[in-house]
Amino acid sequence: MTFPKVLSPAAPKVPSPAGSGLDGVETLGYPLGALPSVRGPPRAPQIDPTRCDLDGACARECPTGAITLRGPGQPPGISLDYGKCLFCSLCVDACPHQALSSGPMEEMAVLDRSDLVLVRGAPTPAGAPHALREDLRKRVGHLFAGSLSIRTVDAGSCNGCEVEVGALSWPRYDLERLGIHIVASPRHADALLVTGPVTRNMRLALEKTYRAMPTPSFVVAVGACGISGGPFAASAEVEGGVDRVLPVEVYVPGCPPSPLALLYGLWLALGQVEQRMVSGELRSPPRS
Amino acid sequence: MSIPTREGEESPPASPPPTLAPTGDVWRRTRAEEEDLLLRLGLGPTRWSLGERMWWVSVHPDGWVAACEQVTGPLGHPLSTLFAEDVQDRGGGVQVHALFLGNDPTPGVHLCCPLGEREPKLPSLGGTLPYVVPFEREIAEMFGVEFEGALDRRPLLLHETHPRPPLRRGGPSPPSGVRAPYAFTPVEGEGVHEVAVGPVHAGVIEPGHFRFQVLGEKILDLETRFGYTHKGTERLFEGQTVGRGTVWAESVSGDMSVAGGVAYAHAVERALDLALPPEVEEARGLLLELERVAFLSGDVAGISLDVGYAVGAARANIQRERAYGLLQALTGSRLGRFAVGVGGFRRPLALETLDQIPGILRDISEAIQALFDLLLDKSSVVDRLQGTGIVPRWLAEMLHFLGPTARASGLRIDLRADRPYGAYHGREVRVPRGLAGDVLARLTVKVQEILEACRLATLFHRSLNGGVAWRVPVPAPNSSAAAGLGWVESPRGELLVYVQTGTDGRLQRVHVRDASFLTWPAIEFAVRGNIVPDFPLYNKSLNLSYSGYDR
Known part of the structure; x- marks a missing residue:
C-alpha cells in the first residue's frame, strides 16, 4: 500500500555548536528520515x-x-x-x-490490540481481520496525510505521557513540520490522543470530548495506561484502558512512550509507514 | 556522608535549657531538647521513631486540637501532612496521623490519634489551621471519619458515592455510579458571571476544573475542583512487596518520577534501618538534579510561551530535551523511571556518557542564563510578568505553600538545606528567594534553581567516577511492623512518602503527599483582581501537579 508522500525528508542535521542552542538544526528528520540512534540502555x-x-x-x-x-x-x-x-x-x-x-x-505502535501480544510455545492465534481497518486507514491517510489536527485528553494519567506528548512541539521533534497540529478544541480535531487509564471521574468528560469531534475521526491510545490501565488496572477507580470506552484505532505502548514512539504511532495512523509489530514480534523495517 | 544517628548512639547534652529562640526563619533544637520541650508542654509519653526520624506521641481525640496547636505554636513546626490508617487487623479502628517536620537537627513530631472502630469522630482543625481542610475532606471520604465542626464537608477526590469508604479494610469498594452532590460557592451581585474551565483544557495538560467568578474582566474569585485523575493509588500499594511499591511511587506524578522513587526508597530504607553507601546516594542525587533541570526548564518555556514569546519557549525546551537526554542515557528512561529502587538502584546506571555530563550541564546553564537575560530585555515580556498573579508572603506562610512558589514569595524553605537527606548531608545548597511573589519572581527563582541544580549535578557526577556499588542487600523483612518516612525536595517542593509495613513484611499503608496538595490553593488567591486570559500564565508559573494532588 502506498500513499502519496506529501513531504520530503528534512535537511540533514547540522551539529549545533556547544552552548547556545541557537545555531544549527535542532530538529530531527524522523519519521521522514531514519530513526535516530537512541542513547541509553534499551528497555x-x-x-x-x-x-x-x-x-x-x-x-x-x-x-x-x-x-x-x-x-x-x-x-x-x-x-x-x-x-x-x-x-x-x-x-x-x-x-x-x-x-x-x-x-x-520506538516503533512498536500497532493498529490492532492483539498485535501487541507475543505468545510463545503454542501456535500464534490468528489476528483480527485487517480488511475493514485497512479500508478506514486508506481513507484516513487520504484525508489527513497532509494535515492532521489532534486534540489530547488526559484521562487520568500520571502526567508522564503529557511530558512526552508536549515534547512533540519542542524544537527537536517539531510535530508541525509533518502537517500535524495539536489544537485547543475537539471541534477542530480529526484525532483524539488519549492518555491515562480512564478514571471513573474522567470517563464522562472523555466521552463528551469524543462526541464533540466532527467525523471522520479516530482515537489513539497512548501508553500502558491508555492501552490497558497499566499499573492502575487493578484499581476500582479506573476503567482500565481507552478501548473500554471508545473505539481505538492506534495503540502506542510505553511508560511513557517516547516522542519518537509517538511520532511513529501518528505516522502509522496516517498510513505513511507499515506496521512493524506483528503478533508481538518486531519485524525489520521495510525498505523504502 | 553522615548517616542519621541510630538510637542510643547520640548522648543527649547534659542539661541545656530548651531554647525557644528562633534562628533566622526556623527553630533549631536538638533531638533531646525537642523531647524535653514536648514533655514540658504535656505531650507525652514520647517514643523515638527511627524510621521517621521524629518523636512519636499518642494523643486522645479530646486533646487532639490542643496538641496540634502546641506543636504548630510553641514548637513552631508547620503541619506537614495529615492522613489516616485502618488498623482493624491490629485490634483498633481508624488512626489519624499528623506529621510535623522539623528543620535539622530538630526532628519534628508525629502525633497519632486512635479513634473508635464505630463512627470514628475527631474535632476539626480547620478553625486554627485553614490549610488542613483538604486533608480532613480526604480522610472523611476515604475512611468515613467525621470531623466535628468542619466548615467544608464536600468530597475532595471522589466524584461518585461509594457504598463504603474506599480505604477502609474489607475488600475493594468500587464507585456506585451515582454522582455525589457537589456545590460550588456562589458569588452573587449585579454583573457577576461564572466562567467554567475544564476538566479538559486547551493545552497538553492534566485535567482539573476551575470555576471563576468574574465581574467585567476582573476575577473576583476562583474555586478549584480536582479528583479527575484519582486512580486509588494509595490503595494499590497495600499488600505489595516493598520492592515493587516503587512502580506506584514513581507514578504519583510522572514528571517527578525520580523524586517519587527516591522518597519512597528512603522511607522503606529507614523503616528497614538500611544505610546506603554515599556514592549510591550521590548517584540518586545526580538523577534528582537532572530531573529538576528538565522540569524547571519546562516551566521557563511555559511561562515564555504563555506570554506569546515563542522564541524563548523553543530555546528553553531545547535545554529541557538535553536534560531528558541525559536521564535517558543514564537510565534508559527519559523520565528516569524504573532506575531507583529500595537498597540503591534497580539496575546499574549506564555510565558511558558520564564524562559528557559536565559539558552538557555547563551548556544548559549558559543557555538558560542567556535566555533569562533575553527575557528581561523584552519589555513586552516583563510587562506581562511583573505584578501578575501575586502570592503574598503572609499568605504563603499562613497556608504553608511549598517549593518555588513559597520561595518566590520570600520564604526560604528547601528540604535539601533544612532537613538534608541522602546526598545532601553536609552539602551546601544555595536556596534562592524572591520577594514580590509575582510571576516574574517565580520565573527568577526557577532560573536560579536550574543553575544551582546544574552545579549540584556536576558535583554529584564527579563522585561517581570511581564506580558505584549499585545495590546493597535488602534485609529480609522481619516480623515486626515498621514505619518509615521519606522526604525529598522535588522540583515542586517538599514531597513526603510515609510507609507502614506489616508483620508479613509487605506494605500495609503508604501515604504520598505531593507539594501540590498544599500549594494548589495558591492559584485561587494569585488570580484575584487579575484577568481570565492570563490564567494559563499563573497556572504555568505555579505548575502544580493534578495527579500528585489526586493520586
Whole structure:
C-alpha cells in the first residue's frame, strides 16, 4: 500500500555548536528520515524461546501482569503483552536463564490490540481481520496525510505521557513540520490522543470530548495506561484502558512512550509507514 | 556522608535549657531538647521513631486540637501532612496521623490519634489551621471519619458515592455510579458571571476544573475542583512487596518520577534501618538534579510561551530535551523511571556518557542564563510578568505553600538545606528567594534553581567516577511492623512518602503527599483582581501537579 508522500525528508542535521542552542538544526528528520540512534540502555523485553524453561520468574516479578504463563491443563506456553508492559526490565533481571533481553521500543505502535501480544510455545492465534481497518486507514491517510489536527485528553494519567506528548512541539521533534497540529478544541480535531487509564471521574468528560469531534475521526491510545490501565488496572477507580470506552484505532505502548514512539504511532495512523509489530514480534523495517 | 544517628548512639547534652529562640526563619533544637520541650508542654509519653526520624506521641481525640496547636505554636513546626490508617487487623479502628517536620537537627513530631472502630469522630482543625481542610475532606471520604465542626464537608477526590469508604479494610469498594452532590460557592451581585474551565483544557495538560467568578474582566474569585485523575493509588500499594511499591511511587506524578522513587526508597530504607553507601546516594542525587533541570526548564518555556514569546519557549525546551537526554542515557528512561529502587538502584546506571555530563550541564546553564537575560530585555515580556498573579508572603506562610512558589514569595524553605537527606548531608545548597511573589519572581527563582541544580549535578557526577556499588542487600523483612518516612525536595517542593509495613513484611499503608496538595490553593488567591486570559500564565508559573494532588 502506498500513499502519496506529501513531504520530503528534512535537511540533514547540522551539529549545533556547544552552548547556545541557537545555531544549527535542532530538529530531527524522523519519521521522514531514519530513526535516530537512541542513547541509553534499551528497555523492551524480548523472549528467547530456546532459553526459556517457563519457570515463571519473570511473570512473578512483572508489576502489571504483562507476562503470563499458560495455566495447568493447557499446552505449556508464555505470553507477553506489550500493551501492559511498563518497560521496567524487572523481568529481564529476574530470569535465571537469561532468556529475556532488552530491545528498542520506538516503533512498536500497532493498529490492532492483539498485535501487541507475543505468545510463545503454542501456535500464534490468528489476528483480527485487517480488511475493514485497512479500508478506514486508506481513507484516513487520504484525508489527513497532509494535515492532521489532534486534540489530547488526559484521562487520568500520571502526567508522564503529557511530558512526552508536549515534547512533540519542542524544537527537536517539531510535530508541525509533518502537517500535524495539536489544537485547543475537539471541534477542530480529526484525532483524539488519549492518555491515562480512564478514571471513573474522567470517563464522562472523555466521552463528551469524543462526541464533540466532527467525523471522520479516530482515537489513539497512548501508553500502558491508555492501552490497558497499566499499573492502575487493578484499581476500582479506573476503567482500565481507552478501548473500554471508545473505539481505538492506534495503540502506542510505553511508560511513557517516547516522542519518537509517538511520532511513529501518528505516522502509522496516517498510513505513511507499515506496521512493524506483528503478533508481538518486531519485524525489520521495510525498505523504502 | 553522615548517616542519621541510630538510637542510643547520640548522648543527649547534659542539661541545656530548651531554647525557644528562633534562628533566622526556623527553630533549631536538638533531638533531646525537642523531647524535653514536648514533655514540658504535656505531650507525652514520647517514643523515638527511627524510621521517621521524629518523636512519636499518642494523643486522645479530646486533646487532639490542643496538641496540634502546641506543636504548630510553641514548637513552631508547620503541619506537614495529615492522613489516616485502618488498623482493624491490629485490634483498633481508624488512626489519624499528623506529621510535623522539623528543620535539622530538630526532628519534628508525629502525633497519632486512635479513634473508635464505630463512627470514628475527631474535632476539626480547620478553625486554627485553614490549610488542613483538604486533608480532613480526604480522610472523611476515604475512611468515613467525621470531623466535628468542619466548615467544608464536600468530597475532595471522589466524584461518585461509594457504598463504603474506599480505604477502609474489607475488600475493594468500587464507585456506585451515582454522582455525589457537589456545590460550588456562589458569588452573587449585579454583573457577576461564572466562567467554567475544564476538566479538559486547551493545552497538553492534566485535567482539573476551575470555576471563576468574574465581574467585567476582573476575577473576583476562583474555586478549584480536582479528583479527575484519582486512580486509588494509595490503595494499590497495600499488600505489595516493598520492592515493587516503587512502580506506584514513581507514578504519583510522572514528571517527578525520580523524586517519587527516591522518597519512597528512603522511607522503606529507614523503616528497614538500611544505610546506603554515599556514592549510591550521590548517584540518586545526580538523577534528582537532572530531573529538576528538565522540569524547571519546562516551566521557563511555559511561562515564555504563555506570554506569546515563542522564541524563548523553543530555546528553553531545547535545554529541557538535553536534560531528558541525559536521564535517558543514564537510565534508559527519559523520565528516569524504573532506575531507583529500595537498597540503591534497580539496575546499574549506564555510565558511558558520564564524562559528557559536565559539558552538557555547563551548556544548559549558559543557555538558560542567556535566555533569562533575553527575557528581561523584552519589555513586552516583563510587562506581562511583573505584578501578575501575586502570592503574598503572609499568605504563603499562613497556608504553608511549598517549593518555588513559597520561595518566590520570600520564604526560604528547601528540604535539601533544612532537613538534608541522602546526598545532601553536609552539602551546601544555595536556596534562592524572591520577594514580590509575582510571576516574574517565580520565573527568577526557577532560573536560579536550574543553575544551582546544574552545579549540584556536576558535583554529584564527579563522585561517581570511581564506580558505584549499585545495590546493597535488602534485609529480609522481619516480623515486626515498621514505619518509615521519606522526604525529598522535588522540583515542586517538599514531597513526603510515609510507609507502614506489616508483620508479613509487605506494605500495609503508604501515604504520598505531593507539594501540590498544599500549594494548589495558591492559584485561587494569585488570580484575584487579575484577568481570565492570563490564567494559563499563573497556572504555568505555579505548575502544580493534578495527579500528585489526586493520586
